[in-house]
Amino acid sequence: METYRSSVMLCGGTGCIAGGSLKIKKSLDAELKNRGLENEINVVLTGCNGFCAEGPVMTVYPEDIFYKKVKETDIPLIVEEHFIKGRPVESLMYKEPIKKQTIPLMKEIPFFSLQVLRALRNKGLIDAEKIEEYIARDGYQAAAKALTQMTPEQIIDEMKKSGLRGRGGAGFPTGLKWEESARAKADQKFILCNGDEGDPGAFMDRSIMEGDPHVVLEGMIIGAKAIGASKGYIYVRAEYPLAVHRLKLAIEQARENGLLGDNILGTGFNFDIEIYQGAGAFVCGESTALMRSIEGKRGMPRPRPPQSAVKGLWEKPTVLNNVETYANVPQIILNGADWFKTLGTEKSTGTKVFALSGAINNIGLIEVPMGIPLRKIIFDIGGGVPKGRKFKAVQLGGPSGGCIPEALLDTPVTYEDIVQTGAIVGSGGMVVMNDLNCMVSVAKFFLEFTVEESCGKCPPCRVGTTVMLDLLTNITEGKGKEGDIELLEELSRDIITTSLCGLGQTAPNPALTTIKYFRDEYESHIREQWCKTGVCKELCTFYIDEGKCKACGLCKKVCPQKAVSGEKKVPHHIDQSLCVQCRSCYEVCKFDSVQIGPRAMREELKQKDAHRLAEATAGKEG
């Protein structure tokens, strides 16, 4: 084996690849060869590093230097300065946004230093396409332990003691699920992995499947031994081509090395895994619908009981766990349940991976101990809200979750505490919203998603969510009536209690939580015909407060309609007959002089304009 003096871990996650990391790899390889360094410096394409906002990113070891927003054209400079002369390139290092201080080392950047990596422990440290690198980081040691030193009962016991709960959203204890399935008697059992990640803004599972595919296989092998399954399926959406590619490769490598198939590791245990690609229906993330889909039928949920643990795929006992849940299993087996419980709270043990997106500085993927307050995630790790805007709400749990307002930001992230707010931990999508977001429109967005994705089997979900969406659309278009809010609440309660599956039972959450915390916004939409954020075009009027205007001309510059008029040193003015309510002027104004008024103001101002024009004309004539 070659001894390298440096490893360059270039992020090969979907985000960084879209930013050009494959081209960067090619030119880096070429440049190193050109300078005769190819045997000294090892370039590795890893899975998602997590700091997607700064992508494409790379980390250089042993120094631990973190480079961000790397371009192909930066490569000659990096090779010359850093790899040949040992002088890291400062212009590509991370700069802390507030004090503008350069932080060269990855481990000292707050985004990374405040995280604890367990499910993502190989993140950015191994080549996802090389089984040897996974093995070098203790890979398959847990499977070996489970297959040779533990009985199924002991495995289940350890899982139960660890308190690990399903990371897909529902939070059901994994050990209990396995136990129920292990008890069921059958000639064949199945173990399934749910990689049908469908929440808007969520990419936790994709990142694990892309960056550390073997950990998923190892978790499934351990589960298979625990329940006595001989066959497993990974259900991945076809929209995740890189995840599918890396999983396929991992399965082939595992088979070649005798880690899947007959007589695994010479222990006499037989188990194999296949990939099943889903076509992208949101409902197929629901367990019974997912199993239907693998059977080749239309993905639709069925009533329970019987539970899948007893009668699941092809009527056989089946365990279905989420990708991140499996990623936690090998560590629990290797280090024990007590180690696992050192992080988290009594009822929510371990860590959770979250995908941060929306109005937040550090968009990316993070892993934190359960019980950490939301505020710490959003402001310390996430770096707060960009462009000096104000935080308004954070959406957790996607279309099944809800919006949590500023006042509740000290809520610890645990299954029990988040449910109290009306949201759910969910699979880990965290979308941050700033003061430019209209909460009625947010609720409408999620309802549009649910209506689109409802499978149509049960009327409460199929009809109920459509009626809710109609009501919300009316409110945003100025057709809302007194009583609409109460009707939305009543419908929500009915849909929650009567829907067949988890999707319908949680679909009203986005509407319910926005009504709960932002009822005044609904009321001003309905009663005053006023969307105070200027999102609902029918319900706002943009005008300039002449007392505050400094005549800087920014609004005039950005207006696509040429509706803003004004000279230097003269307060500007918006022509209401030209304005299309695009909100550009409001967003750029630094002096808070562009204001948003109710719809009724538009006519008033138009009349004023006409009056002014008439006066001016009269003045000229006179």
Place this chain on the structure above:
Amino acid sequence: MPRLTIDDLKKIKEQYKSTITLREGGYRAKVTVHMGTCGIAAGARKVMEALLDEITKNGVKDVIVTTSGCAGLCSKEPMATVEIIHEAPVKYVELSDEKIRKIFKEHLMNGHVVEDCALVMGSETAY
């Protein structure tokens, strides 16, 4: 590809140890070869190649090699700093292929400073 046994897993882990140590940290010793314009001109690249060669030949997994810029003593290049964890760093000067191989054997493997080529104990601060 052969089917792996549990022992094979350990062997693969051992084989890849130096690669992983480089990324995880936890190495026993670090050698910094100074690679400023002066160092490169005086033959620092050959020194580094010789060192990497010794490490590979001897199957050493816990020593890492890295580079830095000019150490500020251009007349005494090529230079290298050897840091054994928990011990004071030692700066070596006017190195050659043979000298670095000697330092590898005596200092890095056996813990004896090679006084003939040593300049000083201590190190400049780098990233």
